[in-house]
Amino acid sequence: MIEVIELSKHYGDKKAVNNVSFKAEDGEVLGFLGPNGAGKSTTMNILTGYISCTAGKALIDGVDILEDPIKAKQKIGYLPEIPPLYMDMTVKEYLYFIYDLKKCKLPKISHLKDICSLVKIEHVYNRVIKNLSKGYKQRVGLAQALVGNPKVLILDEPTVGLDPKQIIEIRTLIKKLGKNHTVILSSHILSEVQAVCDRIVVINEGRVVANDTEENLSHRLRGDNKLICKINGPRDSIIRAIQKIKGVDRVYCDAEHKNSICDLRIEAREGTEIRYELFERMAENKWTILELRSAEMSLEDIFLKLTMGETVPGFTGGEEEEAEE
Amino acid sequence: MGAVFRREVRSYFTSPIGYIFIAAFFAYSGIMFSVDSLNSGYTRLDTLFYSLLTIIIVLIPVLTMRTIAEEKRTRTDQCLLTAPVSLGGIVAGKFFAAFLIYAIAVSITAVMAVVVSAYGQPDWNVIVANILALLLVGGAFISIGILCSSFTENQVVAAVASFIALIAVSFMSIIGSLIPAVDEEKWYSGIFSGLRTVLEKLSFGERYYSFTYGVFDFSNVVFFISAIAAFLFLTVRVLEKRRWS
Numbered sequence: 001m002i003e004v005i006e007l008s009k010h011y012g013d014k015k016a017v018n019n020v021s022f023k024a025e026d027g028e029v030l031g032f033l034g035p036n037g038a039g040k041s042t043t044m045n046i047l048t049g050y051i052s053c054t055a056g057k058a059l060i061d062g063v064d065i066l067e068d069p070i071k072a073k074q075k076i077g078y079l080p081e082i083p084p085l086y087m088d089m090t091v092k093e094y095l096y097f098i099y100d101l102k103k104c105k106l107p108k109i110s111h112l113k114d115i116c117s118l119v120k121i122e123h124v125y126n127r128v129i130k131n132l133s134k135g136y137k138q139r140v141g142l143a144q145a146l147v148g149n150p151k152v153l154i155l156d157e158p159t160v161g162l163d164p165k166q167i168i169e170i171r172t173l174i175k176k177l178g179k180n181h182t183v184i185l186s187s188h189i190l191s192e193v194q195a196v197c198d199r200i201v202v203i204n205e206g207r208v209v210a211n212d213t214e215e216n217l218s219h220r221l222r223g224d225n226k227l228i229c230k231i232n233g234p235r236d237s238i239i240r241a242i243q244k245i246k247g248v249d250r251v252y253c254d255a256e257h258k259n260s261i262c263d264l265r266i267e268a269r270e271g272t273e274i275r276y277e278l279f280e281r282m283a284e285n286k287w288t289i290l291e292l293r294s295a296e297m298s299l300e301d302i303f304l305k306l307t308m309g310e311t312v313p314g315f316t317g318g319e320e321e322e323a324e325e
Numbered sequence: 326m327g328a329v330f331r332r333e334v335r336s337y338f339t340s341p342i343g344y345i346f347i348a349a350f351f352a353y354s355g356i357m358f359s360v361d362s363l364n365s366g367y368t369r370l371d372t373l374f375y376s377l378l379t380i381i382i383v384l385i386p387v388l389t390m391r392t393i394a395e396e397k398r399t400r401t402d403q404c405l406l407t408a409p410v411s412l413g414g415i416v417a418g419k420f421f422a423a424f425l426i427y428a429i430a431v432s433i434t435a436v437m438a439v440v441v442s443a444y445g446q447p448d449w450n451v452i453v454a455n456i457l458a459l460l461l462v463g464g465a466f467i468s469i470g471i472l473c474s475s476f477t478e479n480q481v482v483a484a485v486a487s488f489i490a491l492i493a494v495s496f497m498s499i500i501g502s503l504i505p506a507v508d509e510e511k512w513y514s515g516i517f518s519g520l521r522t523v524l525e526k527l528s529f530g531e532r533y534y535s536f537t538y539g540v541f542d543f544s545n546v547v548f549f550i551s552a553i554a555a556f557l558f559l560t561v562r563v564l565e566k567r568r569w570s
Contacts, residue, residue, distance in 0.1 A: 011570075048407040052569045073409040084404030086332070088339045100328035101408045144404065 001026045001182040002047070002152060007056035009042050009206075016042045017053070018206040024199070029178035031197030031214075032186040033303065039206040040186040041081055044156050047184070048078040060152055074102070077150035077181075081157050083141025087130035091121060091140055094129060095147060104148040115146045119173065135166040142173070153183045159192060171196050190303055202303060226295035227266040227275070233287030235262045241281050247272030261290065329405065329418025333392070337426050346388050350430035353380040358437045368445035370438060374455040374537045377434070378530060381427075381463050382495055386487035388426060389470025390480045392419045393560070398478040406568070412561045416471065420557055423467045424460075431459050451539045458536035461549035462529055466491050468556035475563040498528035 002024040009017040017039040024030040034040050045051045047058050049069045058065045063072040086094055095112050104111070116122045119139045124132055129140060138158065145153055158174065159167045174196050177183060187193050193200055194214055202210035231238050235256055242251045247268045254263040268274045275292065282289050337343030354377060361372040396402040405415050438452045466487075473487040474480075493500075501524030507514045525531055529552070532545040 045403075048403075050403055050407050050568070070409045070411065073407060076407065078403070078407045080400065080403045080407075082400045082403075084399075084401040086336070086401055087399070088336060089332075093335075097328055097332050098404070098408075100331070101405070101410060103409065 001061055003059040005057040007046060007058060008054045009046060010054045015206050020208050022201045022208060022211055024182050024184055026182055028199060029183045029185060029197045031193035031200045032184055032203065033193050033200055034203035035188055038203045040203060041156055044154050044186055048076055048154055049073050075151045077145035077153045079141045079145040079155045079158055083137055085129050085137055085140060090128050091125050095143060098144045098147045102148045106149065115143050119143045134161050138162060151182060153177060153181045155185045157187055225268045225270050228293050228295050229264050229289060230261060230291035231264060231282060231287050231289055232261050234260060238287055242266060245274050245277045245281060247274050326414035326418040329415050330422050333419050333422030334425055343426050346384055346426060347430045349384055350380060351433050354433055362441055368441050368447050370441065370452055371537045374459060375534065377459060378533055381466060382491045385466040385470050386484040388423050389467055389474055389487060390484035392423065392471050393475040394477050394480050394483045412564050416557050416560050419471060420468060424464055427463045427467060428460060454536055454541045458533055461546060462533045465529060465549045465552040468553045472556045472560045475560045495530040497524045498531045501525050
């Protein structure tokens with residue numbers, strides 16, 4: 001449905017978007033994740049035809065946005081970061097205007113009514129937009145994106161500035177919309193992407209640094225064979241004892257605290273279970289295990305590491321990154 | 326284009342701009358009409374039309390300053406530029422909306438002509454030509470104003486830039502007259518006189534005033550229509566360029 005091929009956008013020497021490629025299939029909710037200034041909005045603006053790209057292609061349902069912008073734009077509903085609302089209009093007037101602007105063919109009154117009930121703005125339908133709260137303005141922005149029932153919805157940080165209740169409502173709505181539309185959702189909030197999206201593209205400094213489904217990312221990074229523990233006892237003896245356990249590859253001491261407590265990181269061979277034996281050995285020597293957990297990385301850790309340019313253990317980066325290298 | 330046109334027309338009347346523009350035009354033209362025609366018993370309206378150029382130079386920047394600058398400032402341009410409409414359609418919609426407001430204001434001159442006809446026999450051909458000329462020069466000024474508005478996000482900057490541009494295009498012949506006359510034997514005398522002629526020919530004021538003198542020159546009509554098309558085209562290019570920069 002959406003195909004982005006080696007897209008680049010340069011502002012002078014600054015590469016806002018650098019060789020970005022990804023795909024979003026029919027009915028997929030794609031999360032576009034990255035810190036502020038990573039190039040998310042620029043990519044979205046290119047996809048919607050608001051700005052052009054320096055190189056590469058963006059295809060919307062097979063139509064190149066630069067070659068046939070009008071046809072491509074007919075397939076897109078766009079909610080920019082700041083909803084493009086005319087503050088002097090009422091919600092009704094505004095949606096009528098958008099309907100006319102998009103040259104929509106659907107029955108006007110019933111179509112707009114459906115949208116309003118979907119985004120829950122029926123009771124503010126006749127109110128002037130400037131008097132609405134931020135949450136309602138965001139909903140009106142979403143409503144204008146839905147006018148004409150476009151196949152593709154591009155939502156740029158749709159929950160920014162909303163209160164927690166509104167955030168949950170908007171997320172639920174996006175999930176619902178994802179059943180009938182292809183949705184690209186940009187965000188710098190991980191939990192949002194995790195909650196809503198089928199696939200995640202992580203972008204940093206204009207480059208794709210990861211592109212996978214949420215489950216795959218977590219799976220690849222689960223780190224079953226790595227343990228983090230805090231043990232009370234003599235450091236060197238503990239390390240020697242652990243090294244004798246079958247299946248242990250390496251043991252690192254990350255920190256040594258007062259009262260002979262040390263933080264250890266244990267790497268075991270793939271598929272081996274060392275926790276039972278570790279417990280027994282420590283118990284034999286009366287060294288107390290104060291903490292024992294697998295070194296699982298949260299999406300947050302991955303994100304921070306990826307966006308700070310560090311390598312992530314067990315993770316090789318996005319396809320594009322690999323191709324580039 | 327229709328949707329943009331309707332929204333723009335509506336916005337002129339939901340904000341004070343449309344009312345201020347029309348009221349100021351009515352007030353100024355009313356005063357000039359009283360002084361030049363009613364008080365002096367003069368049935369020709371040439372002095373009225375002559376003086377109206379000054380007020381539209383001042384007022385049209387107010388009418389056009391927000392057309393594109395405000396869209397950029399409030400980011401509503403994202404809504405227009407990502408909708409399946411051409412840039413030409415957007416610019417044309419904005420132009421015709423501003424032109425409609427302007428035409429409403431100008432229509433008062435027809436009322437004045439009717440008033441005058443009660444006291445004497447006005448030359449209707451000249452009056453119609455003058456109204457047409459006022460509409461044409463106003464249309465050209467509006468297109469310049471929209472172009473100036475497309476350069477910035479700040480309405481005040483857009484208004485000041487349009488005002489300066491309108492003065493420049495209106496009184497180019499005055500700038501031309503400042504070029505000194507030199508001895509014909511001097512090698513650059515040809516350049517000087519050529520420059521003077523070009524500035525005179527491009528002067529919106531000169532072309533407009535020829536209508537008020539009662540001269541209907543079709544080339545002037547073509548000139549103003551071409552100017553409208555050229556400045557609207559430039560506006561489209563400015564918007565296009567912004568996407569590519």
